[in-house]
Ligand SMILES: [Zn+2]
Ligand SMILES: [Zn+2]
């Protein structure tokens with residue numbers, strides 16, 4: 473993620489801000505140039521103070537405080553580049569649903585920030601009715617004493633259970649499933665990994681190369697998941713996989729690796745924006761010295777990303793521990809897991 477500043481008063485801003493707290497300018501995100509812009513009203517429209525300074529409307533979801541992205545005034549779409557992928561949203565006339573949906577949209581917009589920065593192909597359901605990328609946000613019937621809606625992916629359609637926006641419910645699931653990390657953003661990154669496996673591996677003739685690293689995806693998926701839920705991961709999983717869940721099936725391994733690739737690239741970008749670097753005084757020479765001297769979204773290879781990520785994530789974990797918080801990145805990357813990340817890197821940059 474980039475760091476943004478107000479074009480009117482230079483206040484530093486978060487991606488989610490919709491008003492500048494210092495000068496009061498309305499703010500909107502212009503996805504085409506990946507910039508949060510201060511705005512001046514212009515009749516029914518808004519004029520961006522950033523170059524090239526076009527005329528915009530807000531995405532229709534801004535009315536529910538679920539989106540701060542802009543749509544070009546000349547566009548026939550009422551929704552932004554992120555929200556036009558929504559297929560269903562919950563009944564937001566119920567306050568609890570609205571609050572949950574707003575949290576889900578924050579995560580989804582961060583996901584789309586990354587996917588757009590990587591210039592990945594993602595047609596909507598209008599552009600590709602059979603396989604376009606679409607999202608359903610479903611009220612979890614667990615709250616109605618029925619079987620819970622599972623977060624998941626089915627041929628371009630991603631379902632996110634609304635219950636995952638409830639911190640207590642999500643944390644309960646995280647503990648029950650022995651996961652070190654469970655977030656809405658993590659769900660979005662993981663589930664789009666399944667979507668892009670279809671697009672970039674299956675549809676682009678990368679099956680053999682993918683199977684050589686991740687294993688044969690033709691093994692029965694439902695049975696593999698059942699075996700994982702019954703028996704857990706093999707004892708030595710950390711030597712080959714990014715997470716225990718990645719051991720359940722090659723598709724899950726790919727989706728987990730995909731999510732980690734986005735975790736690493738996006739976190740390194742904000743680290744770079746703050747000029748973060750590490751140079752621990754107790755180490756000899758340049759051991760654990762790192763900075764981000766390149767745009768992580770245009771990294772020349774997986775090597776430079778990993779060289780920056782390992783020392784920086786160690787530092788970030790240490791900062792969190794100093795605050796009594798869980799590790800920011802509670803994972804250990806083994807050489808085979810790094811090779812799989814390298815495959816994702818090549819796949820993304822071949823597009
Ligand atoms: Zn300002
Ligand atoms: Zn929107």
Ligand SMILES: [Zn+2]
Nearest residue numbers: 662666724727
């Ligand atoms: Zn999955």
